[in-house]
Amino acid sequence: MSAFDDPAFRQALAEADAAKAAALSSLQAERTVLARELEQFRKEKAERDKERAAAARRGELGPERQQLQRRIDAGATTWDDVRSGRDRHPSAVAVRGFIDRNLDALAAVVRNDPELQREQQELGAVLGAEPTWPDATDG
């Protein structure tokens, strides 16, 4: 009898085959759901982006955001350049200041939201880690 005829080996092979089939089936189902959700989110976001840009052009989001939108429309800058800090135009610098302040405010709301605290604890359990909070001005 070869070592590969050992019933325990055959059992291990069968278990690995079953585990692979189950993992693939579950991951493929998750992929389908996520892809559909992402497509829907992007479609809705594109609409919100258009509305936000239109409001910015009309000056409803303040003069700095209006000037930045004009520069984006003219191809002088991009959101990536604004986000990364590469764009040093005063309108971009001002808008980055808004972003930092507003995200800090949102972070404070999130940290004090009991439901989100619970979500964070669950996430920590999944990741096997404790949350760490970066400096408020990072990012």
Add this chain to the structure above:
Amino acid sequence: MTVTERHDPTYVLHQDTVPSADLGKFIEEQKKSCGLIVYSIDAVIHRFTGFSVIEWLYQPFAGDWNALQHMKDSWPQVATSLRLVQGNYQGLKDDAPTVWHGQGLDAAVAKLDAIIDYHANQAEGCDHLSTQLGHALEVSEAAIQVVSLALNFLDSLAQELIEDASVPVLGWGKALVTGPGKVKKAISLIKKGADAIKKLTDLLQKIPEIARYINVGLTLTDETLKFGNTVLSAEATSHLDDTSKQAFG
């Protein structure tokens, strides 16, 4: 007696492997695109969730997946080569009675039978290794697709959070209301990514157990082939060395 090999087992090993599916390349490409996303959004996601997604969603895919793909494709070549060597011994056994008689022949045939069986076992072990590496690659591919989608979703969420926040405080009210929902979604996406990785690691943990059995099988074969210092066994072991050297350098 003149011994001529029926088959040249080395030609199989000199052939380039043809990937069964380019999963290794696919995974490497996904890693690169995920890496770009992760580095651009990590600070934002960390700010709201308390966790760096870089470490958790990216590190499990570290490693050279192209190399793993190459190994997965090479093991069947090794198996084919071993089966050709097995065929050569079979030919030797079949032809021996034409030139050899008596007790010496009986002993030689018995040894040759053992060598033939052991080469068959080695080949089977190689096939099992390839199958298990294939499992790892297939599930890794499926897992990284889920992680990649989750990261792309996180990227879109982070972009919108930033663009919503790009207004003076007075214009921020509405976004402040919808923001927590986006953070909640971000947390659920990280969980989905982590769950995909867990499914992969659960599967990978099964492979060493199988590899242990295969290792026992192959070790038994190697030990048995070391019997006596006959030309026959030396030839057999040199074939096995050639096999592994050709396949894996």
